[in-house]
Every structure is written in structure tokens, then in C-alpha cells.
Amino acid sequence: MRLRAEYRLGPDLRFLSNLEMMRLMERALRRSSLPYALTEGFNPHIKLSLGTVLPVGLWGMREYMDVEMAENIGEEYFKERMNEVLPEGVRINKARIIPEEAPSLMKIINSASYTFVLRSGYDWQEWQERIWQAERLPVKSRGKKKDAEKDLRAGIFKIETSLENELAFLNIWVATGDPVNVRYDELHDLLTITGIAARDIIDVYRSGNYIKEGDFFYTPLEKVI
Numbered sequence: 001m002r003l004r005a006e007y008r009l010g011p012d013l014r015f016l017s018n019l020e021m022m023r024l025m026e027r028a029l030r031r032s033s034l035p036y037a038l039t040e041g042f043n044p045h046i047k048l049s050l051g052t053v054l055p056v057g058l059w060g061m062r063e064y065m066d067v068e069m070a071e072n073i074g075e076e077y078f079k080e081r082m083n084e085v086l087p088e089g090v091r092i093n094k095a096r097i098i099p100e101e102a103p104s105l106m107k108i109i110n111s112a113s114y115t116f117v118l119r120s121g122y123d124w125q126e127w128q129e130r131i132w133q134a135e136r137l138p139v140k141s142r143g144k145k146k147d148a149e150k151d152l153r154a155g156i157f158k159i160e161t162s163l164e165n166e167l168a169f170l171n172i173w174v175a176t177g178d179p180v181n182v183r184y185d186e187l188h189d190l191l192t193i194t195g196i197a198a199r200d201i202i203d204v205y206r207s208g209n210y211i212k213e214g215d216f217f218y219t220p221l222e223k224v225i
Contacts, residue, residue: 001069003078004098004105006062006221010089011205014059022050024090025065031085034078035071051105051209051220052112052176055184060206061115062093064105064220098224105220110177111157111212114184116170116191117203124161124168130194131159139189143181152190155180157212171207173217 009021016024026046029036038044047068054060069078075095082092131137134153141150155175162169170191174182184204192198210217 001072002066002098002100002102003069003073003075003095004064004066004102004221004224005078005082005095006064006093006219008091008093009054009060009063010091011059011203013087013089014057014205017056018050018053021054022048024087025050025067028082028086028090029067032081034073034081035069037068037070049104049106052109054206058184058204058206062208062219063206064109064209066098066105094221096221096224102224105209108211108223109209109220110175111173111210111217112176112206113158113171113173113208113210114187115205115207116172116187116201118168118170118196119200119202120163120166120168121200122168122196124170127194127196128159128161131156137190139186139193142183142185142189150180150186152180152182152186155182158217167202173210173212175212176209 009016025048029046029048037047039047049066051064054063075097078095079092086092136151137153137156138149138151140146141148156172157175158173160171172187174187176182184206188201188204191201208219210219211223
């Protein structure tokens with residue numbers, strides 16, 4: 001059976017690499033006594049796969065992983081056993097049994113949301129209007145083609161702002177593939193280019209991963225096929 005789990009990786013673990021995160025989950029599965037499945041061959045390993053890579057330096061509210069079990073178990077039992085052995089800062093939020101034929105997380109996730117925590121004092125409605133009215137939003141690429149100009153406009157889907165305790169929470173939903181792969185550090189650059197002082201950006205984290213279909217955003221637990 002296959003299980004898909006949503007987990008939170010807290011701020012204290014933001015500097016874990018993807019490989020270190022994989023090893024952390026493998027150690028937790030071994031300690032949990034859950035009946036995880038192993039690959040065949042001379043060097044068997046746990047049948048575990050993480051979702052889209054969380055960039056080093058970011059923490060995540062809703063990250064995802066798939067794991068294959070050798071025996072049938074309950075979703076709540078998986079969550080409870082894992083949370084008993086996971087280190088502080090990592091928690092399974094929920095889990096769901098998924099069909100064996102369900103596509104991998106890497107194949108279905110095509111959008112993400114990033115939350116920037118900022119000092120208030122800006123006119124966020126005016127800022128959003130400027131973003132939506134812009135025909136182009138050029139920044140320097142932070143990806144493979146470093147310093148090449150990259151237009152983020154087509155890859156920004158949705159923006160929401162909320163205020164709390166003199167802080168602003170700027171939530172931006174973006175593409176993680178087509179039509180353009182928008183990175184969080186490129187969004188950071190866009191903020192500074194459009195008038196947000198870098199010193200006013202207190203924190204940034206990935207608040208979600210999604211399957212975007214039309215105008216709707218589904219989590220990988222809501223839509224598995």
C-alpha cells in the first residue's frame with residue numbers, strides 16, 4: 001500500500017538539504033517499527049520519495065512525501081507512530097492512503113505558495129495593483145541561466161495579504177514548472193525591485209504545494225490522480 005503524508009518542517013531545520021531530509025525521514029521510519037517496504041537488490045532502501053525540493057534556507061508549512069508499506073496500516077496510526085519518533089521541528093500533519101497507480105508528487109505538483117513576513121507600513125493594495133497591471137516583471141534568473149533576464153509575470157497566479165501584530169504576511173502563489181518556474185529568491189528580488197526594502201523582509205517560508213487546474217489549487221492529498 002502507498003501512503004501520502006503532509007508534514008511541517010519548522011524554522012529551526014530550514015538549513016537541511018533535500019538529502020538530509022530524506023535521511024531524517026528514513027531514520028524515523030526505521031525507529032517507528034512501521035512495516036515499510038524495501039527495494040530489491042544488493043543495497044535495499046526504503047521506498048520513500050519526497051515532493052518538490054524545499055530550498056535550503058526555507059522552512060515549510062505543508063510539505064509532502066510518499067512511502068510504500070509492506071502491510072496495510074491505518075492513516076492515523078502512521079501519523080501517530082511517525083510523530084512519536086520524529087525530531088522536534090518536524091511533524092506529520094495528516095496522511096492518506098493513495099492508489100498504487102497514483103502519479104508521483106514530482107509529476108503532479110505544478111504550483112507553490114510562498115509567504116513573506118514583512119514589517120508593515122506599505123500600501124499593499126497599491127503594490128498588488130502595480131504587480132497585476134504590469135505587462136512584464138523582469139528579474140535576473142537565479143536558476144541555471146544565472147543573470148539572464150527572466151519575466152515572472154506569467155508565473156504569478158495569486159496574491160493575498162494579511163496584517164497581524166504590526167506585521168504583513170504576503171502570500172504569493174506561483175508556477176513551479178510551466179509557464180515559468182518561479183523561485184522564492186526571484187520573488188525576493190521582485191519585492192525589492194518594486195519598492196519593498198530588503199531590511200523589511202523578516203522571514204520567508206513555503207506555505208504550500210499545489211496541483212493547479214484552471215483557477216483552482218488542490219493539495220496533493222485532495223487530488224491524487
